[in-house]
Amino acid sequence: MTEFPDAKIYLVDDDVGVREALAWLLRTRRLISDGFDSAEDFLAGAAVARQEPDVPCCVLLDVRMTGMSGLALFEKLRLLPWQAAMPIIFLSGHADVATAVAAVKRGAFDFCEKPFSDNALVDRVEQALRQSAAQLAERAVQRELQQRLDSLTERERDVMNLVVAGLPNKLVADQLQISVRTVEVHRSRVFDKMGVKSAVELANRLRGL
Amino acid sequence: MSRALKPPRWPLWGALLLLVGALLAVLIFLAAEYEVGRDQAALDQDATTVVGEIRSALLRNVQTLQSLNAFSPTPASWDAPAAELLAQRRELVRLEWRDPSMAVLAQRLSAYRPDVFDLLPRGQALPEVRQACDAAQRLSGPAYSASYFWPKRDGRGLEVMELCLPLSEAGEPRGFLIATYSLPAMLAELTDPVTLRGRGLSFVESDGARLAVHSVVPVQRRTLSAHALLDLPGHTLLLQLESPRRALGLFPNVLTGVVGALSLALLAVLYLLARDMRRRQRAEQRAADALAFRKAMEDSLVTGLRARDMTGRITYVNPAFCQMVGLTAEQLVGSGMPAPWWPPELVDEYQQRQAVRLAGQILAREGYESVFQRSDGTRFPVLIIEAPLIDAQGVQSGYMSAIIDLTEQRRIEELNRASQDKLQATARLATVGEMASLISHELNQPLAAIASYASGTLNLLHQGDGRGDGKGDDDDGVSDDIERAIRRIGEQAERAGRVIRGVADFVRRRDQVREAVEPHLLIEGISTLLTLQAKKRGIRLQVDIAPGTPRVWCDRTMVEQVLLNLARNGMQAMPLGDPGTASGLRVLRIAMAPVMGEAGEPGAGRCARWVRMDVTDHGQGLPPEVAERLFTPFFTTKAEGMGLGLSLCRTVVEQHGGALDFEPAQPRGTRFSFTLPVAEVPAGRPLDAQAALL
Numbered sequence: 001m002t003e004f005p006d007a008k009i010y011l012v013d014d015d016v017g018v019r020e021a022l023a024w025l026l027r028t029r030r031l032i033s034d035g036f037d038s039a040e041d042f043l044a045g046a047a048v049a050r051q052e053p054d055v056p057c058c059v060l061l062d063v064r065m066t067g068m069s070g071l072a073l074f075e076k077l078r079l080l081p082w083q084a085a086m087p088i089i090f091l092s093g094h095a096d097v098a099t100a101v102a103a104v105k106r107g108a109f110d111f112c113e114k115p116f117s118d119n120a121l122v123d124r125v126e127q128a129l130r131q132s133a134a135q136l137a138e139r140a141v142q143r144e145l146q147q148r149l150d151s152l153t154e155r156e157r158d159v160m161n162l163v164v165a166g167l168p169n170k171l172v173a174d175q176l177q178i179s180v181r182t183v184e185v186h187r188s189r190v191f192d193k194m195g196v197k198s199a200v201e202l203a204n205r206l207r208g209l
Numbered sequence: 210m211s212r213a214l215k216p217p218r219w220p221l222w223g224a225l226l227l228l229v230g231a232l233l234a235v236l237i238f239l240a241a242e243y244e245v246g247r248d249q250a251a252l253d254q255d256a257t258t259v260v261g262e263i264r265s266a267l268l269r270n271v272q273t274l275q276s277l278n279a280f281s282p283t284p285a286s287w288d289a290p291a292a293e294l295l296a297q298r299r300e301l302v303r304l305e306w307r308d309p310s311m312a313v314l315a316q317r318l319s320a321y322r323p324d325v326f327d328l329l330p331r332g333q334a335l336p337e338v339r340q341a342c343d344a345a346q347r348l349s350g351p352a353y354s355a356s357y358f359w360p361k362r363d364g365r366g367l368e369v370m371e372l373c374l375p376l377s378e379a380g381e382p383r384g385f386l387i388a389t390y391s392l393p394a395m396l397a398e399l400t401d402p403v404t405l406r407g408r409g410l411s412f413v414e415s416d417g418a419r420l421a422v423h424s425v426v427p428v429q430r431r432t433l434s435a436h437a438l439l440d441l442p443g444h445t446l447l448l449q450l451e452s453p454r455r456a457l458g459l460f461p462n463v464l465t466g467v468v469g470a471l472s473l474a475l476l477a478v479l480y481l482l483a484r485d486m487r488r489r490q491r492a493e494q495r496a497a498d499a500l501a502f503r504k505a506m507e508d509s510l511v512t513g514l515r516a517r518d519m520t521g522r523i524t525y526v527n528p529a530f531c532q533m534v535g536l537t538a539e540q541l542v543g544s545g546m547p548a549p550w551w552p553p554e555l556v557d558e559y560q561q562r563q564a565v566r567l568a569g570q571i572l573a574r575e576g577y578e579s580v581f582q583r584s585d586g587t588r589f590p591v592l593i594i595e596a597p598l599i600d601a602q603g604v605q606s607g608y609m610s611a612i613i614d615l616t617e618q619r620r621i622e623e624l625n626r627a628s629q630d631k632l633q634a635t636a637r638l639a640t641v642g643e644m645a646s647l648i649s650h651e652l653n654q655p656l657a658a659i660a661s662y663a664s665g666t667l668n669l670l671h672q673g674d675g676r677g678d679g680k681g682d683d684d685d686g687v688s689d690d691i692e693r694a695i696r697r698i699g700e701q702a703e704r705a706g707r708v709i710r711g712v713a714d715f716v717r718r719r720d721q722v723r724e725a726v727e728p729h730l731l732i733e734g735i736s737t738l739l740t741l742q743a744k745k746r747g748i749r750l751q752v753d754i755a756p757g758t759p760r761v762w763c764d765r766t767m768v769e770q771v772l773l774n775l776a777r778n779g780m781q782a783m784p785l786g787d788p789g790t791a792s793g794l795r796v797l798r799i800a801m802a803p804v805m806g807e808a809g810e811p812g813a814g815r816c817a818r819w820v821r822m823d824v825t826d827h828g829q830g831l832p833p834e835v836a837e838r839l840f841t842p843f844f845t846t847k848a849e850g851m852g853l854g855l856s857l858c859r860t861v862v863e864q865h866g867g868a869l870d871f872e873p874a875q876p877r878g879t880r881f882s883f884t885l886p887v888a889e890v891p892a893g894r895p896l897d898a899q900a901a902l903l
Binding site: 015017018025027028064066091093098115119120122 | 652653654672
């Protein structure tokens with residue numbers, strides 16, 4: 001039924017009624033959520049605050065809470081390297097447009113005012129999860145590419161750089177002072193290891209890095 | 210100043226003194242000259258007298274000698290009377306009777322000078338004798354020879370002179386009687402010694418050589434001398450009478466003295482007069498200065514001054530008063546009642562007041578307020594302070610009034626009141642805004658839950674639709690109704706949310722004006738109110754603004770509200786007597802200082818991005834249970850409080866991107882601190898602060 005059977009949604013709101021209602025609403029859309037009643041609680045209890053998530057995730061954050069405010073928590077989370085894979089949606093009962101704009105400008109995924117209309121919030125949550133999934137996939141691709149790159153030998157890396165720069169094998173051989181034959185061997189091994197079939201494909205993959 | 214303009218007086222005085230001195234000197238000199246001249250004249254007179262005496266004595270001698278020969282016709286009988294005569298007349302040295310051929314018939318030498326002819330014989334003197342006798346014959350009477358020096362044996366000599374007296378008997382010449390005169394003896398014998406006392410008498414030649422001296426004046430003295438001719442038949446002698454010049458006093462006579470004294474007295478009087486004049490001039494100058502000073506004082510006064518006599522007529526007004534009512538002094542002085550500055554509609558009231566005053570009632574020292582009218586018809590409020598005008602005789606001659614124009618004062622009061630009102634209105638508005646915000650939040654929470662449940666329920670119903678398609682048609686109507694109802698629930702919750710948002714937006718519509726504000730201006734705006742409250746509670750207000758505290762980027766009105774709220778809370782935490790006045794802790798301290806960048810932030814330690822403001826009280830401090838709920842809306846410890854103050858403060862500070870915090874103060878009390886962004890970040894505009902707030 002749902003796109004994200006294993007997605008994780010973090011609810012941070014000091015009002016237990018709101019938290020439970022939201023959790024229930026999300027569950028009707030087959031989304032699983034975790035509730036935290038304060039920013040401190042979230043930092044202490046949520047795995048995503050310490051390590052990169054392995055499933056799509058999203059944080060629903062109330063702006064004003066007792067103790068650390070939502071904005072302060074956001075400032076902390078913003079600095080995490082996997083922040084892009086963890087979209088944050090602000091919730092506020094104070095329809096404070098200025099705060100909302102500032103938050104979005106600084107990287108929040110969205111800003112929703114309470115009370116939420118129908119399933120608009122859940123739709124935004126799903127969009128956020130989609131972004132999270134895309135980010136995670138991208139990060140996975142990057143990671144894989146990095147692994148492939150790491151598996152290259154030094155000489156293979158040299159050959160690859162020159163090939164990607166568009167040099168024909170003969171010139172590569174000249175530049176590296178090795179035989180054209182050797183270049184060809186290295187080149188096919190690079191294509192093998194990087195999982196590509198042509199120099200153009202290789203260049204495209206590397207450009208994404 | 211006027212003294213400097215006057216030429217110096219001392220040359221004038223010097224010239225005057227010199228003139229008087231010269232006059233005195235001339236006077237004294239002339240007086241002395243006059244004295245000398247008088248002495249000289251007296252001396253001349255005396256000389257003439259002496260000559261007269263000598264001449265008459267000589268004449269008597271001639272007669273005596275003539276009678277000698279007349280009664281002694283023979284030389285024998287002649288000797289005795291001649292000797293007697295010689296004894297009587299000491300000036301005579303010798304008598305001779307000679308015949309016409311000059312032979313000596315008889316002769317007699319003075320017993321007083323027996324030695325005269327010892328050195329030289331008498332014959333040596335014959336030429337002088339002949340000279341005299343020739344002259345006598347020529348004159349047919351007694352004649353004298355020229356005087357001549359007759360030396361004597363003792364080395365000295367004698368100036369002598371011959372008198373030849375021709376003798377005749379019955380017309381026949383019988384010879385000559387020759388008498389030899391000693392000139393010194395003549396001077397001694399023939400003159401009055403009284404006249405000569407202290408004087409020098411001598412016969413002199415025309416060149417001044419002395420022939421015979423009777424007496425001399427001591428040589429060291431200056432002398433006066435008079436000459437008189439002793440004109441004798443046949444010879445002329447020059448008599449010199451000398452007199453020591455009288456020592457003259459400074460004032461040779463009383464007159465000079467008196468004149469001198471008078472002129473000195475005159476000089477002194479002149480000096481005293483001049484001094485008196487000068488003193489008077491100075492006094493006049495001082496009086497004029499004082500007058501000018503008073504005039505300047507009256508002219509410079511912004512307080513109007515007005516004097517009235519007992520009938521209420523104006524006797525004096527100063528320029529300030531003229532300016533106040535817009536009339537000239539000429540128009541005002543002499544005007545009676547109703548006064549030209551009385552507003553027409555108040556004339557009756559003022560007349561009454563005037564009547565009360567004239568009845569002699571004492572007016573309040575602090576004055577009374579009134580309304581005046583300018584010449585152009587505008588009214589203005591004044592404060593009038595009156596005092597009775599009492600003249601030198603102690604009689605009240607009128608009233609002196611000081612009039613202060615209250616227009617400006619009223620304007621400032623009005624302005625103050627307006628600014629206070631504005632501050633309070635802002636406070637009310639801010640409180641209402643905060644309340645609306647809080648209520649909206651509190652209501653939005655349950656509404657959000659309701660909306661969520663409604664949406665969730667609808668989701669479940671739709672899922673049910675999808676799964677149980679063939680469950681039975683009679684269920685459909687019911688589930689449709691339920692779905693509609695639940696949709697309505699969601700819609701109504703949303704509507705409630707919109708209403709709340711509308712209210713919140715309305716209250717909050719006030720534009721948030723951000724501007725760069727000097728920290729001290731934030732205090733100044735509320736200082737009047739704070740000072741008033743502090744005074745009421747006996748609290749000292751201490752404001753410390755660290756040097757170099759930059760301007761802050763904020764909504765001035767709202768930040769003023771924050772400071773006002775915190776300060777008021779702080780003062781309320783210090784009721785009278787706790788802490789006691791003696792402890793020195795009845796101080797509310799407001800401090801402002803830049804916050805140096807924290808480690809890890811960009812630009813740390815170099816320039817401040819935040820300004821921290823502290824409000825510290827020394828009250829009892831916050832109990833833990835209060836501290837825990839401090840920012841909870843509608844939580845309050847005050848009977849009349851709404852519990853919104855701190856909540857509002859936090860909202861405002863957070864809207865500025867800052868943070869509000871509190872901690873216990875030392876030695877007691879609580880310190881509330883908040884931060885505001887700095888207006889000028891060297892990199893350019895306050896980037897982060899603006900971004901966070903936009």
